[in-house]
Amino acid sequence: MRRSDMGDPMNEIPEVVIQRLPLYLRTLSALDAEGVTVVSSQDLGERLQVTPAQIRKDLSYFGRFGKQGRGYRVPDLIRELRLILGLGREWEMVLLGMGRLGWAVAGYPGFAQHGFKVVACFDADPQLIGKTAGPLVIQDISALAATIQQHGIQIGIVAVPAAAAQQVVDQLVACGVRGILNYAPTAPRVPPHVWVQNIDPAVALQAMTYHLSQRKPARRPAGRAPA
Amino acid sequence: MRRSDMGDPMNEIPEVVIQRLPLYLRTLSALDAEGVTVVSSQDLGERLQVTPAQIRKDLSYFGRFGKQGRGYRVPDLIRELRLILGLGREWEMVLLGMGRLGWAVAGYPGFAQHGFKVVACFDADPQLIGKTAGPLVIQDISALAATIQQHGIQIGIVAVPAAAAQQVVDQLVACGVRGILNYAPTAPRVPPHVWVQNIDPAVALQAMTYHLSQRKPARRPAGRAPA
DNA sequence: TACTGTGAACTATTTCACAGCC
DNA sequence: GGCTGTGAAATAGTTCACAGTA
Numbered sequence: 001m002r003r004s005d006m007g008d009p010m011n012e013i014p015e016v017v018i019q020r021l022p023l024y025l026r027t028l029s030a031l032d033a034e035g036v037t038v039v040s041s042q043d044l045g046e047r048l049q050v051t052p053a054q055i056r057k058d059l060s061y062f063g064r065f066g067k068q069g070r071g072y073r074v075p076d077l078i079r080e081l082r083l084i085l086g087l088g089r090e091w092e093m094v095l096l097g098m099g100r101l102g103w104a105v106a107g108y109p110g111f112a113q114h115g116f117k118v119v120a121c122f123d124a125d126p127q128l129i130g131k132t133a134g135p136l137v138i139q140d141i142s143a144l145a146a147t148i149q150q151h152g153i154q155i156g157i158v159a160v161p162a163a164a165a166q167q168v169v170d171q172l173v174a175c176g177v178r179g180i181l182n183y184a185p186t187a188p189r190v191p192p193h194v195w196v197q198n199i200d201p202a203v204a205l206q207a208m209t210y211h212l213s214q215r216k217p218a219r220r221p222a223g224r225a226p227a
Numbered sequence: 228m229r230r231s232d233m234g235d236p237m238n239e240i241p242e243v244v245i246q247r248l249p250l251y252l253r254t255l256s257a258l259d260a261e262g263v264t265v266v267s268s269q270d271l272g273e274r275l276q277v278t279p280a281q282i283r284k285d286l287s288y289f290g291r292f293g294k295q296g297r298g299y300r301v302p303d304l305i306r307e308l309r310l311i312l313g314l315g316r317e318w319e320m321v322l323l324g325m326g327r328l329g330w331a332v333a334g335y336p337g338f339a340q341h342g343f344k345v346v347a348c349f350d351a352d353p354q355l356i357g358k359t360a361g362p363l364v365i366q367d368i369s370a371l372a373a374t375i376q377q378h379g380i381q382i383g384i385v386a387v388p389a390a391a392a393q394q395v396v397d398q399l400v401a402c403g404v405r406g407i408l409n410y411a412p413t414a415p416r417v418p419p420h421v422w423v424q425n426i427d428p429a430v431a432l433q434a435m436t437y438h439l440s441q442r443k444p445a446r447r448p449a450g451r452a453p454a
Numbered sequence: 455t456a457c458t459g460t461g462a463a464c465t466a467t468t469t470c471a472c473a474g475c476c
Numbered sequence: 477g478g479c480t481g482t483g484a485a486a487t488a489g490t491t492c493a494c495a496g497t498a
Contacts, residue, residue: 287482297480
């Protein structure tokens with residue numbers, strides 16, 4: 001292990017760390033909006049329910065952003081995290097599936113706020129094609145490849161029924177998409193260069209009911225970062 | 228460690244294991260629907276992109292559900308998992324916040340399918356109160372406590388803006404709710420007996436763009452269970 | 455003085471590998 | 477023969493604790 005570490009151009013960063021950075025960023029943005037300009041790992045940890053040591057260690061994978069004796073300058077750390085996460089640009093996305101769920105996703109303001117933009121939406125149902133969803137016209141899936149190529153799109157959002165998800169994911173991957181936000185209640189298979197983030201509220205609820213059903217509700221692990 | 232293990236009435240089960248069980252259940256249900264009656268940890272692992280050893284170890288925390296030389300009977304394992312997760316009943320929930328997002332959540336069919344039922348919805352906006360959302364009438368937040376007590380509700384869904392989330396969560400907790408599904412882009416503080424599951428698609432996207440921005444897209448850790 | 459950054463210690467989780475059984 | 481269940485080994489992740497510094 002030691003030997004291969006030394007050969008690496010950059011140390012391997014644990015995936016859990018990556019998943020926590022957006023949470024740090026979210027809280028820092030809230031602090032910024034409150035006019036807070038400096039924050040210690042202690043303060044930030046209290047807001048996030050994460051240990052200060054974990055925050056410091058996580059950040060130390062990427063550089064030295066704090067000032068000893070003081071803490072972190074909020075605007076600076078926000079800038080650094082945005083850079084690390086690749087948020088210094090707009091990300092265009094395609095949306096597949098314009099049922100109830102797709103409709104809601106198309107109009108979700110939380111994406112645009114953070115530089116994520118749905119530029120085209122698709123469905124297989126002839127009844128839906130041509131209808132407008134806000135500023136977008138629903139297109140037939142057959143137009144998918146052309147749109148992705150034209151815009152150089154790298155992210156697809158899947159909001160189709162579970163049974164159609166794998167097929168749709170395969171199409172996205174074939175078109176060169178490298179990231180998929182999957183709302184379908186299934187875990188699609190993708191090649192290793194493609195990144196998938198799954199969102200399934202039913203799965204989240206089912207893990208919760210396990211705990212609600214226990215006599216003694218086991219105390220949450222202290223360091224457990226909220227997703 | 229050994230000593231305290233023996234004293235415990237039941238071994239401590241890691242939280243990661245709990246979070247994976249619903250994924251196993253989801254895939255087993257799909258297999259069941261396909262008419263598959265027996266599955267090995269190998270097969271199931273391939274479907275889920277999880278190692279067979281992990282599946283066997285996870286299940287072994289709860290009992291011996293397999294048959295050596297054969298595998299697991301799909302319907303039996305489904306039944307066991309449903310029991311473990313506390314899904315042998317209907318779970319009634321309240322929904323707070325009837326903006327765009329709350330509206331979509333109220334109509335999401337994925338909940339009812341799994342025995343989760345939204346029995347009442349609330350908002351603070353007088354403009355919305357009295358309007359109907361499917362079978363439900365939007366009520367004023369002031370009616371929250373009475374509804375929760377009446378139905379003995381243990382789960383609340385939060386779909387209010389980030390700025391209102393903590394306040395709403397506090398109210399839910401005060402009413403005796405023990406589980407919260409939080410769609411607000413913030414990590415609310417709760418007492419240790421309350422379980423929170425957060426869903427924030429922007430956070431998921433931001434972790435994804437980190438990877439999309441890397442030159443060499445680091446290979447996903449093999450055992451990483453999709454959420 | 456009050457904090458960060460970080461090796462080292464500790465803890466948790468995953469994987470291995472094999473005895474035991476159908 | 478093919479698979480489970482599970483201790484033990486290996487890895488991964490977290491926390492400690494303190495040197496260093498603004």
